[in-house]
Amino acid sequence: MSFDVLDEHEQGELVQKWLRENAAAIAAGIGLGLVLIFGWRQWNSHQASQGIAAASQYQALADAVEAKKNDDALKVADALRKDFPKSAYAVLAALQQAEIAVGKNDLAGAASALDWARDHVRDDSLAHLITLRSARVKLAQGDADGALKLVDALPKDSFASTAAEIRGDAYLKLGRSDDARKAYEAALADPKDTLTLGQSNSLVRMKLDDLGGGAPPAAVPVTPAAEKPAS
Incomplete structure (x- = not known):
């Protein structure tokens, strides 16, 4: 008998039977969906907080450079590169390190900072x-x-x-x-x-x-x- 010719009672019975037989799979699917949604939101929240922290550190770096406190600037730049290596701010920090190194005639240090920046940069023009x-x-x-x-x-x-x-x-x-x-x-x-x-x-x-x-x-x-x- 075709499903579309069943009366409402029979259709209801079939639906209930299907639900009973597949309840575990349905529950697992719903649970997985909720986990994915929660995980996605958590990941986005984490990325946002990481971005804010990296931006804050880079501002501290810029302030140190403006105040001509190169030693402090280099420390902040090192922290940025260590804590946020995938951030654009870390690349900019490495460029600032290279500039400071050139000012000290530390060409080896400048080359090292630029090599790091080139390895981690994602923007083609900046690369x-x-x-x-x-x-x-x-x-x-x-x-x-x-x-x-x-x-x-x-x-x-x-x-x-x-x-x-x-x-x-x-x-x-x-x-x-x-x-x-x-x-x-x-x-x-x-x-x-x-x-x-x-x-x-x-x-x-x-x-x-x-x-x-x-x-x-x-x-x-x-x-x-x-x-x-x-x-």
Whole structure:
């Protein structure tokens, strides 16, 4: 007999029978659903509280930097990296550590902080910026080949002018003047890079001029004077 031709009583009996036979499974399913909902809410709450704590620590770091208390800033940055390694604030803290280290001429410390930041960053643009900073530190350490390796791994359209300038600096250290000249010319040819524009292109132009490079000013065409008609 088809289910749709059963009367209401028979349908009710079948439903009750099915419920009795599957009560355990239904209860387990409801319980699992409640656990998942509760767990999801707890996870979201935990993530929110972690974010607030990380932001609070980063503010403490910023305050210490502003007050020029570098030792305190480094301690807070270390705590951020340890307690919230997956947080964007930890990456920013590592960048601040690198900047402080450079100020102390501690290039090894700066390189280490930048390596950590590059390993933990999730934003592509920030990752590219960190790579450029790492390349500059390698140049300062005398590792021109290492700097070239980092810059050459970047996408061509990522901070192209700055990458070209660093590439030129690396070539110059390696004694490859022609390649350095071409790199500096490429840096000047792409004005879209805000990193280069922020410092103005004058420094790159000076580097290029020191190499005797750069296109000379365009000659102004001279229009020949009209001949006087013969008298």
